[in-house]
Amino acid sequence: MKRTLGRSGIEVSALGMGCWAIGGPYAGGDNQYGWGRVDDAESTRAVRRALELGVTFFDTASSYGAGHSEVVLGRALGADRDRVVIATKWGFTFDERTREALGTDSSVAYLRSCLDGSLRRLGTDHVDLYQLHLGDLPVAEALDLVAPLEDLVTAGKIRAYGWSTDDPERAAAFAAAGPHCAAVQHDMSVLADRPAMIELCERAGLASINRGPLAMGLLSGKYADGRTVARDDVRSQSYDWMTYFRDGAGAPEWLARVEALREVFATGGRTPTQGALAWLWARSGATVPIPGFRTVAQVEQNAGALAQGPLRPDEFAAVEGLLADLRVASVA
Ligand SMILES: NC(=O)c1ccc[n+]([C@@H]2O[C@H](COP(=O)([O-])OP(=O)(O)OC[C@H]3O[C@@H](n4cnc5c(N)ncnc54)[C@H](OP(=O)(O)O)[C@@H]3O)[C@@H](O)[C@H]2O)c1
Secondary structure (H helix, E strand, O other): OEEEOHHHOOEEEOOOEEOOHHHOOOEEOOEEOOEOOOOHHHHHHHHHHHHHOOOOEEEOOOOHHHHHHHHHHHHHHHHHHHHOEEEEEEOEEEEOOOOEEEEEOOOHHHHHHHHHHHHHHHOOOOEEEEEEOOOOOOHHHHHOOHHHHHHHHHOOOEEEEEEEOOOHHHHHHHHHHOOOEEEEEEEOEOOEOOHHHHHHHHHHOOEEEEEOOOHHHHHHOHHHHOOEOOOOEHHHOOOOOOOOEEOOEEOHHHHHHHHHHHHHHHHOOOOHHHHHHHHHHHHOOOEEEOOEOOOHHHHHHHHOHHHHOOOOHHHHHHHHHHHOOOOOOOOO
């Protein structure tokens, strides 16, 4: 199953792999931004297994693991780099050596220098999709970056670009300003539909790259047993956007919805994570979910969703019937 990255025409597997967790822990002061300890050897095997299973799209960011995610991904892809489409992001500053998150930088100079750092860590001469990571940046500041991004396309250092933002108005303004803007990356899952963003993507020819497609792991159903994540896992933090986890455990009101979905997905022979991905494909032809992973087994299960494709219309209707008024409020 394939999808196109909006008007760029770049073809990708309908499933991408989100590479945040494989960056390992990184922190800024007392704030944890990683997903706790990971095993680089297992991350490498997981990337290689994704390739074997037909996945050709990988999403990372310069800041994940303060550069470490890009290093692990680049090494794992090795000589297969040209078989895949790599998306990365810039905007957050960090210290690669100490694995510290420092702050943000929206300047043109940082856009360029951060790209050079990503190319070095990924071991490549171009990035396929370069994404602005600062979701709340004022539109005027983002628009100042469009001409430099178009120059980078001309120079062959990037093929297309996009904005990682949950705000459809920001995304629309960015897309209108530059012909090589091809995607918006935004939060979306069966628990958080985003009608205004989907409408924009379909109308403007943008890929809807879905971050958090498994509600940070909650949609797997495994947090129903009350287990908690490690203290250096971002899900143990009380950020105001941490909807699905509270004190490192699945939030009870959301766990109840995940349990209700399990049965609908099982009737189609899907695991809960496969059902969550299939819902996204059924929702729009523009969506490209990028579930995070930390093991080969997770990659195998998530890539297994590709074989069955989108939910059937009756399955989709059953989900809508269950969740009608029980979703995260939309931002627009
Ligand atoms: N601002 C931004 O641009 C931004 C923000 C967030 C994310 N993203 C991107 O979106 C990607 C995905 O979002 P996300 O990582 O927040 O969350 P997600 O994809 O909703 O959840 C990923 C987590 O779910 C668990 N999981 C995955 N497959 C599983 C399976 N088959 N069975 C059981 N558990 C499974 C794993 O964690 P455990 O095993 O530890 O539970 C995994 O790390 C990120 O990797 C990143 O590339 C971008």
